[in-house]
Structures are given as C-alpha cells and as structure tokens.
Amino acid sequence: MAKNDLLGGSLWDNYSDKVADRMNNPRFQGEITEQEAAELNAELVVADWGAESCGDAVRLYWAVDKKTETIVKGAFKSFGCGTAIASSDMMVELCLGRTVDEALEITNIDVEHAMRDTPDTPAVPPQKMHCSVMAYDVIKQAAAVYKGVEKGILDDDEIVCECAQVTLKTIQEVIKINDLKTVEEITSYTKAGAFCKSCIKPGGHEEKKYYLVDILKETRAQMEMEVSKSSEVSFAELTSFQKMKHIETYFDAEIRPLLKKDGGDVEILDIKDTAGQTLIFISYMGACLGCGSALTGTLNFIENGLRDKIDDSIRVLVG
Secondary structure, X not given: OOHHHHOOHHHHOOOOHHHHHHHHOOOOXXXXXXXHHHHOOEEEEEEEEEOXXXXXXXXXXXXXXXXXXXEEEEEEEEEOOHHHHHHHHHHHXXXXXXXXXXXXXXXXXXXXXXXXXXXXXXXXXXXXXXXXHHXXXXXXXXXXXXXXXXXXXXXXXXXXXXXXXXXXXXXXXXXXXXXXXXXXXXXXXXXXXXXXXOOOOOOOOOOOOOOHHHHHHHHHHHHHHHHHHHOOOOHHHOOHHHHHHHHHHHHHHHHHHHHHHOOEEEEEEEEEEEOOEEEEEEEEEEHHHHOOOOOOHHHHHHHHHHHHHOXXXXXXXXX
16 A cells, blocks of 8 residues: 555655555564464563553553563554554564563654654654554553553653653653644644643642643753753764754754745755764755755855854755
C-alpha cells in the first residue's frame, strides 16, 4: 500500500517514511505462545495497556531468557490507529536484545526519534505524539508483570496529567525538542491538559504538584540559560540543540526576511557534524523553488553569512 492510500495530500507530509513503512509492514505484529517461549528457554510475559485519551490499546509479548533476563523475542497486537501500530512495532524492536531493566530505560522520546527520517524532523504530527507514550507505558507494564510488582513502583517520573498519563519528563523533553512556546502546543503534542484541564494551571477542581504553565516557564528558562551559556564556548563545543538555536536565530533575523520579500522562504532540514564540518541541509520554499540563483548566488549568500557570523566550519547543502 502506498503512502497516499492511507492519508491524502499535505496531511501525509506530517508523517515520516519510516512511520509509513511501519504502518504498512509491521515487523513484529502477532503473538508469542507459551510453547514458543519454552523452546527459547524463556519466560513468556504478556502485558496490556490502553490510552484513555484516544481509546487505543496495545498488548505486548516478551520472551525473556530465564538466565540472562534478556528479551530474546517480542511481538505486539495493537487496537488502534496506524500511528499506534507503527509506534508499537518500533517499541518492540528497541526492546529486543536488552534486559528487562535496560528496556525500562526506553522512553517515548526514544520511540518517536527512532521513527524519524531526519534527526530534527518529527516522525508524526503533534496530535499523534501520544501514541509513543502508550508504547512507553506498556514497556513498564510488561516489566511490572515480569517482576511481579505494580507498575507504579517502576515509574521513576511523576505523572503530571492523570487523564492522558503524561509524565513530567515527557513534557520537558517535548518542549525542548520541539521548541514549544505555549501550553496549547504542549497539549497538541502530548494530550496533557486536553481533558479535565486541572493540570494546566492552578485553580482547577483539585490541587496539583505540577502545572503545565509552570513547567513551560521553567523549561523555557532552562533553555534560554543553555543558549546563554553556549555563547561562552566555541561553536564546536555546543550541543546539537544549541547549534540549532544559533542557526535558527540567524536565519530568522538575516535570511528569511530577505527571501520573503520576493515570496520565498527556506527550511532547515537537518544539521550534521562530520569530518570537522557542520553540514546544514536546507529546503527552499515558495518563489525560491523556481529561482535560478537558488543553487548559486542565494546559496552562497546563506553559507557565507553563516560562516562569517557563526562559524567557519559551516557548509550549506540543499536537501
């Protein structure tokens, strides 16, 4: 089945090719029987988890080696949308070859990142991010079943939104990775605050330890502090996030206003460090797509400005 058989037009552009592939061709959909586990000298673990926020549910199967506690085989059944299938399939793949304790370290952010085509482009639209949260939760449920304890004992992070079961760590990571600036964006990406709304700000029907407005304010302050500190070190020492912030700021101030005057624009697709160079992959939009100088004069203007204002190691490539 082709991409456009599932979703049409521009809507499909919000999904990565990896997500499309996992939707159409899941590698691990199915089940593991007691007999199959026994043949592998493994213990069969079956765990169920559902997301009340969307009605999706997943059943996870692990065959865990009895001596090493390594997950030697995995499978899943998903009762939900295509994104839930893709997230569950990737989640199973990430678990394989790890011990149960190591699998517990896998987060929903890891699942979503593993489905990206490029490191800085989300694999799914904001309203589907919660599917990777469900994959994250079923791992904890499976580990709890294996260890014979309640899932809550294994939760090493506090739940902020009880309705959508979204943790503090997830919200903080999503704000940083996607440079979110409003509570509405947090809700769009995670479903936190979409239902009873008591976790959005103080004054709801029940008092909360954490509120989205405070988490956003504190996380944004931390991000600004990181950017401020980055000015004290060389460009080569910056993290990928800090480099992206520097480059995005320059594009917003110097490049995009000029291109938009003529009906054009540019998008940063990816940033990669290789052989002592920082490669910036861009894509033109609007009038720039048909402009004869896009691959010559305009490209040289962008690259020379970045090399002059930010760092001489930068090269700009059209992706």
